[in-house]
Amino acid sequence: MQRTVLLVEDDRDISELVKNHLEQENFTVLTVFNGEKALALLQKNEVDLILLDLMLPKLSGIDFLKQVRTTSLIPVLIISAKGSDIDKALGLGFGADDYISKPFSMLELTARVHAAIRRATQYRSSENVSTSTILHFMELSLDLNTFSAIVKGKTVQLTSKEFHILKLFMTNQSRVFTKEQIYHFIWEDDYYGNENVINVHIRRLRGKIEVDPSNPQYIRTVWGIGYKLGE
Template sequence: MMKRITVLIADDEAEIAELIALHLKKEGYHYVIASDGKEAIQAVQTQSIDLAILDIMMPKLDGYEVTRQIREQHQMPIIFLSAKTSDMDKISGLVRGADDYMTKPFNPMELIARVNAHLRRSLQMNQPAAAANKPIVEVGGLVIYPDQRTVRLYDETIELTPKEFDILYLLASYPKKVYSAENIFQHVWGEAYYESANTVMVHIRTLRKKLGEDIHKNKLIKTVWGVGYTFNG
């Protein structure tokens, strides 16, 4: 018997939460609605949540703090759905641990498409055989352990979000191969979207910072202008 997929909807706007719930129900998903950040954390602690859709500006605890607490114990996909629309808002959301970011007003069908893609990818990554078949990657001072989904650089553990890990592992597994932003998005997110290039760019930017490219002389991820990105280890 297949496991029931449960999605957390955390939004203090009841109409939006109910609209999302309606579309999730049509897809056959179970859902839990939280009207503030504390309720969202309680849901994660007491129920088996497979994916979270979080508003950022919520009462009691905002979406950033909810994400921080979730990430302490869980690697579920997190999608921010927010009225904050600037590029810096999106970058901040992704840096703080979200896997995706959509702005309000939004297209419910696009949101469901993204939910499906993230769940598909997450379920594949959680299959023991999937990680067991992937080799450890060692390049210079970088070591990537796919079974534990951990990264060490010069003997220091680097904390990455799930999507940052997947991007790094993809690039490092095939050094010198150039991936376009669209290729990376298709591999990591499992779907192609019109905003894919910008989403990948933001993740690459935060990944570079975490890898200390502003400190170390060697740049592990190289931009091939007009083409894409390659691992330069």
């Protein structure tokens, strides 16, 4: 099946380069050069993934992403020359699935695109499972049918990445995971030293399920190694 990618990039040379490469990989690529036109195009077309630059005219990449996330869980891969931790955290915090910093190789970009679409397809397929399965740990429950967490009787909605990270921990309750292992299991891709991606998702997940995120009881840091569930 041919997949459609929406490329939102104001640098026309980069846009043309990425478009030509993805089309050679059998993708249909829709290009647009500012955030406002990207929103209008998205309303008229079904796409499988958005490649999004942060620095856009008229409507910033972050503001565009915030509006997309009010109605859609379509995978979004940020591509940006702004490589600071703040920009990465902002993008992921507002619902981006992953990021790749400029300059990037076309090989890496293609791998990230394929992986993001594959994960989204698997996630949508699993939503059709009718059997409700709930995992438990202390006062935390994870509903595998509704993709939500329940903390002390209160339902907490999770993003797809938060859900799968928590599921990984709750189905391996005695295991310590390195950041590389978490990336491998959740992103199903080669690890490029993307610690910030893991850090942001863990921080946001803790903010949703922990009573005191600064003193977590569920997702514990094992210093010098990674993370584990509970004690």
